[in-house]
Amino acid sequence: MRLTKLFFMFVVLLTPMLVSATPNIEQWQTQQGTQVYFVNAPELPMVDIQIAFDAGSARDGSRSGIALFANSMLEEGAGELNVEQITSGFDDLGARFSSSSATDMATLSLRSLTQKDLLKPALELFSTVVGKATFPKAAVERVREQMQVSLESQKQKPGSIGSKVFYASLYGKHPYAGPSGGTKESIKGITREALRHFYRQYYVSSNAMVVIVGAIDRQQAERIAEEVTRHLPKGSKPPKLPVPVESAAKEQRIEHDSSQTHILLGQLGYRRGDRDKFALYLGNYILGGGGFVSRLTEEIREKRGLSYSVYSYFNPMRELGTFVLGLQTKNAKADESLKVMRETLSHFLKEGPTEKELIAAKKNITGGFPLKIDSNSDLMGYVLVIGFYNFPLDYLKTFNDKINAITLADIRDAFKRRVDPAKMHLVMVGGKAS
Amino acid sequence: MQFRPFIALFVVVSVVVSGGCASQIGLSGNTQSSNVEKRDVVETTLANGLKVIVKPDHRAPVVVSQIWYKVGSSYEHAGITGASHVLEHMMFKGTQKHGSGEFSRIIAEHGGRENAFTGRDYTAYFQQLEVSRLPISFELEADRMRNLTLPKAEFLKEVQVVMEERRMRTEDSPSALTYEQFMATAFQASAYHNPVIGWMNDLENLTVDDLAKWYRLWYAPNNATLVVVGDVDPQAVIAMAKQYFGAIKPSEMRIQKPRVEPPQRGERRIKVAVPAKLPVVIMGYKTPVLHTVDKPWKAYALEMLAHVLDGGDSSRLSRDLIRGKEIAASVGAGYDLIAKNSSLFTLEGVPTNGDGLDKIEKALRQQITTVKSTLVSSDELKRVKAQVTAAKVYERDSIFYQAMQIGQLETVGIDWHEGEKYVEEISKVTPEQIRSVAREFLTDDRLTVARLTPQKKQRGVQNETN
Numbered sequence: 021m022r023l024t025k026l027f028f029m030f031v032v033l034l035t036p037m038l039v040s041a042t043p044n045i046e047q048w049q050t051q052q053g054t055q056v057y058f059v060n061a062p063e064l065p066m067v068d069i070q071i072a073f074d075a076g077s078a079r080d081g082s083r084s085g086i087a088l089f090a091n092s093m094l095e096e097g098a099g100e101l102n103v104e105q106i107t108s109g110f111d112d113l114g115a116r117f118s119s120s121s122a123t124d125m126a127t128l129s130l131r132s133l134t135q136k137d138l139l140k141p142a143l144e145l146f147s148t149v150v151g152k153a154t155f156p157k158a159a160v161e162r163v164r165e166q167m168q169v170s171l172e173s174q175k176q177k178p179g180s181i182g183s184k185v186f187y188a189s190l191y192g193k194h195p196y197a198g199p200s201g202g203t204k205e206s207i208k209g210i211t212r213e214a215l216r217h218f219y220r221q222y223y224v225s226s227n228a229m230v231v232i233v234g235a236i237d238r239q240q241a242e243r244i245a246e247e248v249t250r251h252l253p254k255g256s257k258p259p260k261l262p263v264p265v266e267s268a269a270k271e272q273r274i275e276h277d278s279s280q281t282h283i284l285l286g287q288l289g290y291r292r293g294d295r296d297k298f299a300l301y302l303g304n305y306i307l308g309g310g311g312f313v314s315r316l317t318e319e320i321r322e323k324r325g326l327s328y329s330v331y332s333y334f335n336p337m338r339e340l341g342t343f344v345l346g347l348q349t350k351n352a353k354a355d356e357s358l359k360v361m362r363e364t365l366s367h368f369l370k371e372g373p374t375e376k377e378l379i380a381a382k383k384n385i386t387g388g389f390p391l392k393i394d395s396n397s398d399l400m401g402y403v404l405v406i407g408f409y410n411f412p413l414d415y416l417k418t419f420n421d422k423i424n425a426i427t428l429a430d431i432r433d434a435f436k437r438r439v440d441p442a443k444m445h446l447v448m449v450g451g452k453a454s
Numbered sequence: 455m456q457f458r459p460f461i462a463l464f465v466v467v468s469v470v471v472s473g474g475c476a477s478q479i480g481l482s483g484n485t486q487s488s489n490v491e492k493r494d495v496v497e498t499t500l501a502n503g504l505k506v507i508v509k510p511d512h513r514a515p516v517v518v519s520q521i522w523y524k525v526g527s528s529y530e531h532a533g534i535t536g537a538s539h540v541l542e543h544m545m546f547k548g549t550q551k552h553g554s555g556e557f558s559r560i561i562a563e564h565g566g567r568e569n570a571f572t573g574r575d576y577t578a579y580f581q582q583l584e585v586s587r588l589p590i591s592f593e594l595e596a597d598r599m600r601n602l603t604l605p606k607a608e609f610l611k612e613v614q615v616v617m618e619e620r621r622m623r624t625e626d627s628p629s630a631l632t633y634e635q636f637m638a639t640a641f642q643a644s645a646y647h648n649p650v651i652g653w654m655n656d657l658e659n660l661t662v663d664d665l666a667k668w669y670r671l672w673y674a675p676n677n678a679t680l681v682v683v684g685d686v687d688p689q690a691v692i693a694m695a696k697q698y699f700g701a702i703k704p705s706e707m708r709i710q711k712p713r714v715e716p717p718q719r720g721e722r723r724i725k726v727a728v729p730a731k732l733p734v735v736i737m738g739y740k741t742p743v744l745h746t747v748d749k750p751w752k753a754y755a756l757e758m759l760a761h762v763l764d765g766g767d768s769s770r771l772s773r774d775l776i777r778g779k780e781i782a783a784s785v786g787a788g789y790d791l792i793a794k795n796s797s798l799f800t801l802e803g804v805p806t807n808g809d810g811l812d813k814i815e816k817a818l819r820q821q822i823t824t825v826k827s828t829l830v831s832s833d834e835l836k837r838v839k840a841q842v843t844a845a846k847v848y849e850r851d852s853i854f855y856q857a858m859q860i861g862q863l864e865t866v867g868i869d870w871h872e873g874e875k876y877v878e879e880i881s882k883v884t885p886e887q888i889r890s891v892a893r894e895f896l897t898d899d900r901l902t903v904a905r906l907t908p909q910k911k912q913r914g915v916q917n918e919t920n
Contacts, residue, residue: 063513064513064847064850064851065847066844066847066848066851095767103777104768104773104777107766107767107768107772107773108768108837110766110767110768111765111766111767111768111769111837111840111841112768112836112837112840113840113844114840114841114843114844114845115844116844116848131848132844133844133847138840138844162776162777162780165780165783165806166776166783166784166806169732169783169784169804169806170783172731172732173731173732173804175731176628176729176730176731176732177626177627178626277729278625278626279621279625279626280618280621280622280625280626310562311558311562311567312546312555312558312559312562313555313558313559313562318555321615322554322555322611323611324611325610325611325612325613325614325615325618326614326618327615327618328615328616328618328619328622329622348618348621348622349618350617350618350621380559380562380563383562383563383564383565384562384563384564384565384566385565386565387563387564387565387566387584387587388565388566388567388583388584389565389584390514390515390516390565390584390585391516391565391566391567391582391583391584393514394513394514394516394853395513395514395851395852395853396851397851397852
């Protein structure tokens with residue numbers, strides 16, 4: 021009782037504070053036309069720089085895995101430098117370089133102290149790696165071998181097996197079908213020339229964006245953005261991706277020598293920037309997104325002890341993303357768990373959330389807002405999404421208002437239109453029930 | 455998607471709850487600004503023995519509160535392994551005042567994130583909140599320090615959840631199974647023999663009475679450290695801690711038996727045969743930790759050696775085994791600087807081809823032979839210093855991580871100030887010292903080697919009963 025009263029008091033006090041605490045995102049273009057997003061974060065003497073390209077596995081084309089392969093090669097040789105010079109170059113400066121490749125996006129990141137004699141050489145090295153990768157022949161073969169080992173390692177994980185089958189089933193021939201790590205055969209067939217070609221086609225300034233968060237001023241940020249993109253050719257933006265088309269629902273049971281069965285159930289979700297996104301996000305918090313307090317956790321874990329982790333989530337992407345429900349349970353309980361999961365979903369779709377659940381969800385999401393942006397790395401993640409998917413710059417400032425505006429009817433309506441158990445693909449990976 | 459509550463299987467596996475930068479688990483060190491930090495941190499011990507440490511960090515209007523109990527798998531005896539971790543799960547199942555699940559519901563409604571983790575030497579609970587909500591965390595945490603109801607019906611379900619957790623993390627993960635067997639082989643008398651999550655058969659036979667007893671033994675203000683980091687005034691937080699925790703009576707704590715591992719008499723080797731695709735080799739040399747070592751510089755020299763071998767992409771193992779010889783797909787080295795009992799210096803590798811275990815083991819042993827005979831170069835030491843100095847700044851990006859370092863140190867019995875000296879202590883290590891600790895500790899009669907040899911067929915012996 022006392023707690024509830026406290027809460028309302030805080031909400032009143034909090035609102036103006038939150039607005040002032042929301043970071044100011046500055047935006048401009050480099051001379052070459054690359055979009056730059058910058059947040060000044062003066063507290064710690066460090067800076068994070070990330071370059072994102074529309075060069076994730078969605079751009080694999082007929083060479084499954086090439087996006088990840090190319091992305092993994094950049095540190096292996098650039099300009100006149102070999103891999104030992106590059107890796108010890110970053111390490112000597114206490115700088116951290118990393119690269120990653122997801123479905124829509126491939127990124128290259130640098131974290132460095134702002135101390136001038138450290139930052140300057142780190143930036144120079146980073147811009148060389150970004151724009152002048154050389155794809156040394158021996159390194160191509162070595163990374164190829166590592167990717168093959170990684171594929172083998174995925175084969176011993178029921179979760180990874182399930183997720184590959186699930187995406188393939190859901191997206192059919194669409195580029196989102198993956199797998200982003202390729203297949204044994206596709207990785208074998210990717211030539212050095214193909215990698216270089218991929219790099220020159222997609223790692224270009226017209227297809228890049230830069231995010232900078234750190235203890236530097238606008239002028240420095242402008243210089244850094246120019247510096248890190250300076251070796252990139254202009255190039256052009258890749259064509260728009262096709263729109264994923266719903267395929268007929270399918271059920272697949274894959275036998276695997278494991279004590280648990282992993283279950284994935286889902287369908288196409290929504291696009292980044294979708295008009296239903298706040299209603300779906302909020303509704304999903306109640307269904308299976310809210311950790312301990314979601315309906316799925318309550319039914320599967322708390323009431324029945326069936327699974328350690330049970331969840332649902334929307335994974336929005338440039339084009340239609342996914343909506344997935346998942347859990348893992350001992351083989352003997354797989355059918356029972358699936359049944360409870362389906363019943364929980366259909367009950368949710370039929371009745372929608374309660375007023376009480378909606379209030380609790382809003383309190384969590386809006387009340388926890390300061391936690392979402394309390395570090396440079398968190399901020400970086402948000403600004404990256406805002407920039408890459410062209411969200412309005414005031415996205416963070418208006419986030420809580422958008423959440424608060426959602427009604428029970430909005431959620432019911434959005435779920436009714438967007439979620440349909442009859443269209444869902446089911447993948448189960450595990451052993452026999454015996 | 456968060457797994458909650460989760461468990462730290464080994465030294466510490468921190469969850470990425472805040473998305474903060476916690477890539478390097480080590481001690482906290484110091485930079486030019488550390489004197490300011492030191493002055494700002496306020497610590498006190500309440501009359502009932504609860505230690506409170508508050509570190510202000512005003513970057514964002516948020517706070518993290520962690521309570522660390524001195525109990526974990528290394529406190530457990532045969533037959534009840536996993537009890538600390540199951541109890542951690544049960545801490546969310548209600549008190550006389552708040553029913554099962556209420557804790558999480560209240561924290562969630564206040565926009566908070568919360569979870570808990572169990573390690574070998576500690577069990578910790580945390581909440582991350584907008585800063586004005588800190589009293590809510592204190593109220594709930596103080597309540598469940600003493601007033602847990604441990605309903606039997608909830609226990610019977612929750613222990614099933616933990617068995618599912620064990621299946622997911624260990625039974626169905628060939629490398630985790632190998633690791634578990636490796637630890638059980640390396641340690642015989644030491645409590646590090648047992649996995650944090652417990653043996654399956656012990657979980658099957660655990661009772662709610664076992665937990666009630668465990669709870670009474672260890673959950674007391676004089677066996678806990680409260681760490682708060684965030685946009686707070688330390689004095690106000692201490693006053694608040696007194697208000698909520700001050701009235702809790704202390705317990706008489708039992709004295710832990712030391713259970714010191716006897717000297718190892720020669721190299722131990724095991725083979726783990728499970729269905730898998732990839733072979734793995736894990737090697738571990740028995741080493742003291744900072745808490746048990748006769749001279750602290752030895753522990754820092756071992757820590758430095760771990761960095762030289764496996765700190766960044768330019769380090770020796772990546773350079774020589776992944777590149778160079780091209781025999782490893784992945785490779786690693788690690789040293790447990792911060793633990794309650796003596797532990798291990800480990801090396802591990804996954805070969806690039808199926809029959810490459812011999813080659814990898816030989817190459818890893820060669821690395822150790824080299825550091826015993828040839829001094830590490832000053833360039834390498836300079837590089838590690840640059841890395842740890844920068845890492846000290848980077849880790850301040852996460853208040854969660856800052857709290858974690860303080861809590862972990864205090865809970866294994868090391869004053870948190872020691873953490874502030876990390877960079878300094880690491881920087882003092884000389885090439886001769888590295889050679890000396892390598893010669894003293896990285897010897898064959900301290901070594902345990904485990905090899906995972908993948909089986910195509912069904913599992914042979916499986917003790918698990920579903």
